Amino acid sequence: MESLSNSTSYPPEFRPLLSKPTEPEKSIEPSLDRSNDILIPVIDLEHLDMEKLRDACRDWGIFHLENTGIPSTLMSQVKEITKSVLSLPFEEKRKLFPVKSPLSYFWGTNTVTPSGNALKRPPRESSGQYLFEGINVPLASLSRLLPLSCSDPNLESFKVVMEEYGKHVTRIVDTVFEALAETLSLELSGDRKTSCLSESTCVIRVQRYPPCTESPGFKAHTDSSMISIINQDEVGGLEFMKDGEWFNVTPLANSLVIGLGDMMQVLSDEEYKSVLHKVGKRMRKKERYSIIYFVFPDKDCMFKSSRYKPFTFSEYEAQVKLDVETHGIKVGLSRLLSNP
Ligand SMILES: O=C(O)CCC(=O)C(=O)O
Ligand SMILES: [Fe+2]
Numbered sequence: 001m002e003s004l005s006n007s008t009s010y011p012p013e014f015r016p017l018l019s020k021p022t023e024p025e026k027s028i029e030p031s032l033d034r035s036n037d038i039l040i041p042v043i044d045l046e047h048l049d050m051e052k053l054r055d056a057c058r059d060w061g062i063f064h065l066e067n068t069g070i071p072s073t074l075m076s077q078v079k080e081i082t083k084s085v086l087s088l089p090f091e092e093k094r095k096l097f098p099v100k101s102p103l104s105y106f107w108g109t110n111t112v113t114p115s116g117n118a119l120k121r122p123p124r125e126s127s128g129q130y131l132f133e134g135i136n137v138p139l140a141s142l143s144r145l146l147p148l149s150c151s152d153p154n155l156e157s158f159k160v161v162m163e164e165y166g167k168h169v170t171r172i173v174d175t176v177f178e179a180l181a182e183t184l185s186l187e188l189s190g191d192r193k194t195s196c197l198s199e200s201t202c203v204i205r206v207q208r209y210p211p212c213t214e215s216p217g218f219k220a221h222t223d224s225s226m227i228s229i230i231n232q233d234e235v236g237g238l239e240f241m242k243d244g245e246w247f248n249v250t251p252l253a254n255s256l257v258i259g260l261g262d263m264m265q266v267l268s269d270e271e272y273k274s275v276l277h278k279v280g281k282r283m284r285k286k287e288r289y290s291i292i293y294f295v296f297p298d299k300d301c302m303f304k305s306s307r308y309k310p311f312t313f314s315e316y317e318a319q320v321k322l323d324v325e326t327h328g329i330k331v332g333l334s335r336l337l338s339n340p
Pocket of ligand 1: 205207218223230232238277278279290292
């Protein structure tokens with residue numbers, strides 16, 4: 001059972017909503033509909049089956065990736081250090097990862113754009129409806145953690161482990177992206193490929209969802225990324241939409257979840273679709289952690305396709321940010337249709 005002794009590690013708005021340890025323990029929460037568990041395709045990175053990969057992308061937009069080559073010790077370290085850092089007292093997280101710095105701590109869905117960037121303003125009152133918190137870790141800015149790391153040994157490990165994890169995921173993304181290009185018969189030059197998978201804009205986001213009776217974690221959205229690599233823990237809660245219905249992504253040990261983002265939808269000329277997903281209600285007594293790696297194109301990467309007006313990635317990001325700030329939701333690619 002989760003102890004509430006660490007409730008001060010949560011934002012004050014979350015605290016009244018956390019599950020009480022005195023509530024009766026149930027193995028399955030009534031709100032967690034197991035009938036919607038579904039086995040998404042499992043792709044073996046060591047023995048890539050192109051046909052299976054194409055079907056997974058065309059019919060699902062989301063799949064498990066196994067045999068990723070990430071050492072199991074590193075996987076455990078990533079999870080442990082994520083837990084340690086996010087369990088620091090709330091005020092300490094704010095101090096260590098200020099809102100305006102690249103390595104920023106955020107909480108509540110209204111503080112983060114769907115492309116994974118923290119909005120530069122404090123959370124609104126209404127942010128209590130979806131409860132989660134996280135730290136944005138742009139890989140290119142990790143070295144800035146160094147001066148901070150003397151003050152807390154956790155931070156030194158956080159930096160080292162995230163850098164190591166980042167290297168592995170970059171390798172994985174490279175292989176997966178090349179395979180996807182092959183399934184689409186896309187002839188991409190080296191420069192185009194580098195521009196589609198910009199290392200300078202890659203972001204890891206570590207997230208924590210509190211034990212909570214009623215509130216879900218993250219509202220339905222598509223990612224603005226090319227590809228997102230979700231490392232969810234055994235608590236589960238990740239859901240996606242297929243043929244108009246929500247399904248649970250049942251956690252699969254030793255694997256990563258690959259989700260296609262909006263930029264893959266455009267690059268593939270809609271052969272593949274970005275996956276609509278959310279984090280729903282979970283086991284009420286358990287915290288949930290996820291580590292997500294978003295791969296974005298370069299800011300000036302230009303996209304030309306049959307359905308959309310030509311645009312650069314930074315134009316898309318700006319549109320998404322504007323929509324989120326003015327309407328509270330991401331409108332997404334439909335903004336850029338050539339024939340709306
Ligand atoms: O926490 C998760 O598993 C997914 C969160 C998510 O979809 C996102 O951060 O874009
Ligand atoms: Fe997402």
